[in-house]
Every structure is written in C-alpha cells, then in structure tokens.
Amino acid sequence: MTVETHPSRFSVTSAVFNLLDPIPFGFFVGALIFDVIYAKTANVFWMKSAAWLISIGLVFAILPQLINLGRVWFGKNRVRVRGEKINFWLNVIAIVAALINAFVHSRDAYAVMPAAVWLSIATVLAMGLGRIILAGEQTHIQGVRP
Numbered sequence: 001m002t003v004e005t006h007p008s009r010f011s012v013t014s015a016v017f018n019l020l021d022p023i024p025f026g027f028f029v030g031a032l033i034f035d036v037i038y039a040k041t042a043n044v045f046w047m048k049s050a051a052w053l054i055s056i057g058l059v060f061a062i063l064p065q066l067i068n069l070g071r072v073w074f075g076k077n078r079v080r081v082r083g084e085k086i087n088f089w090l091n092v093i094a095i096v097a098a099l100i101n102a103f104v105h106s107r108d109a110y111a112v113m114p115a116a117v118w119l120s121i122a123t124v125l126a127m128g129l130g131r132i133i134l135a136g137e138q139t140h141i142q143g144v145r146p
Helices: 012-020 022-041 044-073 082-104 115-142
Strands: none
Touching (some): 012 044, 022 044, 022 082, 022 115, 044 115, 082 115
16 A cells, blocks of 8 residues: 655645634534524524624635635646635635625515525535535545555
8 A cells, every 4th residue: 555645735824724714614504503493483583693603604704715716726836636626616606605695684584584594505515515525535635545
C-alpha cells in the first residue's frame, strides 16, 4: 500500500476558511428545524428565531465563500479539483436560497409558510451535498491505494 502525500497548503486564508466554513451550515440547519416547528405550532417565536438564524448564517457564509472564490478560481499553482468547484457553486446556490429565505421571513406571521420550509430545505441540501462531494473528492485524493 502507498499513501499519497500532498504539500501542505496552509495559509492564513485557509485557516480562516476552515474556521468559518462550517458555521453557516449549523445556523441554516437550526433555521430549518425552527421552520418545521413553526409550521407545526404556529408560535411566532420559532419563525422569528429562524429569521435570526438565517440572517446570522448569511453573515458567516459570505467571507468563507469569498476566500473559496480565490482558492478555487484564482489560486496560483493550485490543482483545481472538480469537487471543489461543485462545492463552490452549491454554496453559492445555498447562499442565494438563504437570502431569498431571509426576505420570505420578513413577511408577517404565517405568510412565510410553506416557502420558508422549502427554502430552508434547499439551503441545507445544497450545502450538505457540497460538503459530501468535497469530502468524497478529498478522500479519493488523499486515500490509500492498494
């Protein structure tokens, strides 16, 4: 068995990206949970809390994607992996869906349903799928070959 090693690509931007990238996913999953609870209970607290989670998730989603833009598309001497490009575009789709969801959450009371739930599902699925593809690609690159 041989293990492929790759040179370390550590930089400050990589550290900031790796620190901030998982944060929005947690906020968006929380917003999805709160949207589902609101759809079942009609308690306005859950809708307002989901709106806050989406807004905070969007704040934390922008900087890592700007760093990712530079890493994937403009990095020097960088091997571009197809999975990184797909992850980038799925994250862009998730951010757009979350932005639309933030506008939907600005509506009054039950007018946010069912659009809020569907947009939350789309956001979480896009980000989750991007992470799954990226993890599979990195496992393939750094994996052990027989």
